[in-house]
Amino acid sequence: MTVTDRPTPRDPSDDGLLRRGLAVIAVALRSAPRPFSVGIGGSLVYATMMVLSSLVLGWITDEVLIPSFAAGEFDRGLLLTAVLLIVGVALFKAIGVVGRRLGAYYAQFSLQSSYRRQVTRRYLELPLSWHRRHPTGELLSNANADVESAFFVAAPLPMAFGATVLLAITAALLIVTDPALAAIGFAVGPLLGFANWFYQRRMRSAATVAQQARADVSEVAHESFDAALVVKTLGREDAEEERFRAVSDDLRDKMIRVGRLRAFFDPVIEALPNVGILLVLLVGAYRVRDGALTPGDLVQFAYLFRLVALPMRVFGWLLGELPRAVVGWDRVSRVLAATDRMTYGDAPGAGQGGAEAAMVEVGFLHPSSERERLDGVAGPMVPAAGDDPANPGPEDHRRGIDSVTFDVAAGRTIALVGATGSGKSTIASLLVRLYDPDHGQVTYDEHALPELARDQLADHVAIVFQEAFLFDDTVRDNITLGAELPHDRVEAAARLAQAHGFITALGAGYDTVVGERGATLSGGQRQRIALARALVRSPRLLVLDDATSAVDPAVESAILRGLADAELPATVIVVAYRQSSIALADEVVFVDEGRVAARGSHGRLLAEVPAYRQLVTAYEEDARERDAAEQAAAEAGPEPDR
């Protein structure tokens, strides 16, 4: 069974942003310890050297500059020492900064790539029913933009650590110099905390909606470019532009809101240390007057206090990145936590000859078109083309089958016949376990599908869809899907699919790259390659879901005759409506309105089931009628001008 887990919607006014931000930071640190160690190490070196350079300058002032000016001459050795000290400290500082930044970059991109791999692994593990609940654009945005957002926070982390140490060292020195002054100076700390808290609250929801708006833009762009041909031929460029403008403007407004919220945060963070210094100077001057402090000490104090500015800025930067990181991480972890699962057993799928396939009272409705957003808020969100903004979203509408029971003996070929929308494709999908039924049981040999081990079904069953999907790969790879197969087998499968001919006429034959989604081939050619892909695996159960719809009739009949002549051991289930496809089958299962209405040989059903006869012979009837009409017209005289 498929276990479905719907996440509870998240309350956007959720507090604890700081806590959750720290949680993301903790995740980051745990996931990339080595680069962070290097980064933090470099940062510590840098911080230490900063303090050191301050002290060195103080020493130079006292021991080199002032004496030299006073004496009117200078000591060469001392000057050299001064220069060496300056440069030496700077070299270490440089090593520190390089280490810190390299560490940060390594960490950030390690985290990004690691979580991208995890998210995509999830995508590949989650069943199709989960995929259908999430639009393509959003899934892409998640694996890309959301992961990126979550780990932007990695960049300032090493610096933040160094800044903390710097702050500690400086604080210690300051307190040693004059505790009272230090206390005043550090009063700015709480101010920083307040400013941050205020900022985070406002930022949280703004960042969330902005990220969602970004995903919406991606989705509209995707859908629109996919349908580019239709847009052109309908002359809908203007309409599409308006549709896109709507989501783009929405994103713009939300980004403006984010930018404005941030507008004053940075300047405040920058101003605070300066306020601190000025306070210190003012109060310190009074203390000097009162004799509690020497001027030299105050100068030293002021210089040291300036070093505090850097940590403030870094913390500001880090805190500024938090909302976005939390939002990104929320969306990512939602995917990682999705527990929709297909359960598997350990039964094998191998065996002699074809497999038996059966369905017992199987019902299935396709997942509702209501969407589940990755931020937990349910409901559709993209302004669908032609949507009335006052009336949002499509209604819940589900198609599928009601209660289907039939079975196919091993090695037989049956045709599933039915009108458009009768449920044939649904049955095909269920037979190969693309979905689990809502109720009833689907079996393969004597096993219910969930009893089979994970790879067994894929290894022994092949399905060819109506819409053939090809990968950006060579023809050969599209057929073998990476399996090591001798060329003879590949060619044999291609010949059966009547594809060998056009493949060899391609630029590089089987090694020709077909391009993204097979764009360089026609629909019929794609279908034939998809068919070869299915055949090359010598499946025990072969399901053809209208697999020759885009193929020329001449070629199609060659394929079907070839398949019949090849006498494959497989059990073949052909979803069909053309007589040419039905002709291939031993038996016909007639599906009507989600149920099996009749079963038997084509001839018998033609004679006994009026609905079947009507469906299948409609073409022939029409041809006959037309012939008769033309005959009558010819006899009546020249046709009037139409």
Added chain:
Amino acid sequence: MSRRREEATPRPTTDARPAQPEGAWRTFRRGLALSPELRVGLAVTMLLALLATAGRAIVPIAIQRTIDDGLASGAGLDLDAVAVIVLAAFVAVAITALASGAMNYRLAAVVETALSSLRVRAFRHIHDLSMLHQATQQRGGLVSRVTSDIDEISRFMQWAGLNLITSIGQLTVATLVMLFYSWRLTALVLLVFVPFMLGARWFQRRLTVAYLIVREKVGVMLGALAETVVGAPVVRAYGIEERTQARLDERIEEHRRAAVRAGTYSSMFSGTGEVFGALATAAAVVGGVLLGIDDQVTVGTVLAFLFLITLFVDPVLIAAEVINEGQTAVAGWRRVLDILDVEPDVADPGEEGRELPPGPVRIRFEHVSFRYPHPGEVARAASGPVVLDDVEVEIAPRTRVAVVGETGSGKTTFAKLLTRLMDPLEGRVLLDGIPVDEVRFSSLRQRVVMVPQDGALFEGSIADNVRMGREGLTDEDLALACLELGLGDWIDELPDHLDTPVGERGGSLSAGERQLVALARAYVANPDLLVLDEATSAVDPATEVRTQRALAGLTSGRTTVTIAHRMSTAEAADEVLVFDAGRLVQRGHHRDLVAEGGVYGALHDSWTRGVGTRS
């Protein structure tokens, strides 16, 4: 029978990388020219920036003066001086913060507005590009032009834009003050920085290329990602999760490597900056001492100078870092600008164009030839395989034409040229005697409607999609149209009738049902020339026949060209055009052609054989 690689489009390539991509500054200027919105309210914003910069520079200087005059000077503590300076500095800090905040506030609106406008413009331009152009780009790349590439610019501007402006300002102020103190020492410091500037250029060039590669790898990765998501059913059904994951992992890893490489250059640059800052300080110390011996400068000046150097070096490093980080934004900007630069080769003649006269259309192909261009070639100079060869045909108005031929014979290209999705390499296509490239798109798209092979639908209801054929239709109009097409009972069987949602790309409907909606859409458009490309191939016979009957009635009075796969279509047509290997080899009524035999005869044979049942 020769099989040419027809119905084919050139293989999509990744963006061609120029030997040396244009510099950031040039891209910035191009970008500014294209986004005049960025200049909105620029004067006030610049004023605020000036204020903020001045404030930033004043505060440290004030601190220095306090120390110099109020504390460290020989006269001992001067409390009044200190109080005045500090108070003034407080005011400066407040003004700086306000000015910075106000500037950020304004910039946020200006930048995002400009970017949104750029986004929409790029989107529209991509749609304006011909099918040929679009096919040469990877889908992921096109989407990234209007999404992540622009997001990069936004992110950069939000973070760095302000920093860059104020850093440059601070740099200027610091230099001016340094000059005021001692022009000799200033000259020395600037001299030390000359090699740094040269080094900075070297780094910048490396980084430009590095970031361009990163954007490229992102596009490739997004493409692989899209495959994984869109091809999920195939991946599941064939159990190739491992392999798909492995390939994706590879692309992700490649991107990571490229990003780290760019980061390495950036880090090295920072380190270099530190060293040069120290060298400048050392130079100031040595120079100061040497000059001081000669009484050219005072110790106070040297002290002030040492302090000012940090004011000088910091913004240099920040500015350099911002420019480095900006490379990735610049790369994104460049990609967007580049696509905007591509001239659509099938362009709308617009105002200068002509209108098609109303009424059924007469078609004429005059010596039309077509070839696909190889990647990198311009359409006009295409030298790929020949797809259409000297096609000469005239079709009278109101004729119902069926175009047949094997896959690769040129029939789909014929239809694309007819609807001006592409322009011929040689020859002309004329509608009602007017060359089709002279017809205004607004007129063309109204009079000529094409139903492509996979009738792509948009998310929404059936009614929404059908309404796309003609705006402003009432529900009654739609219902009537469906009745006339013979779709009435199918619509009635759907739970929500016309309001049934079709799902993403029409995924909630079966392929056959999607075709029906596409046909209804074409029908309400009421075109004078209807072009159907293999449109009815995936619908079951009963429904197909119903549609055929309806179409038969409706296409009377209209010129119709159908790319046919079914014998029924060819039989029902007034005239059949037979294509073989890019040439028009036969034409006439079905009966006559069957009698003639030839290519059509062979096709007919295989069709009839295929239909026969095996009992």
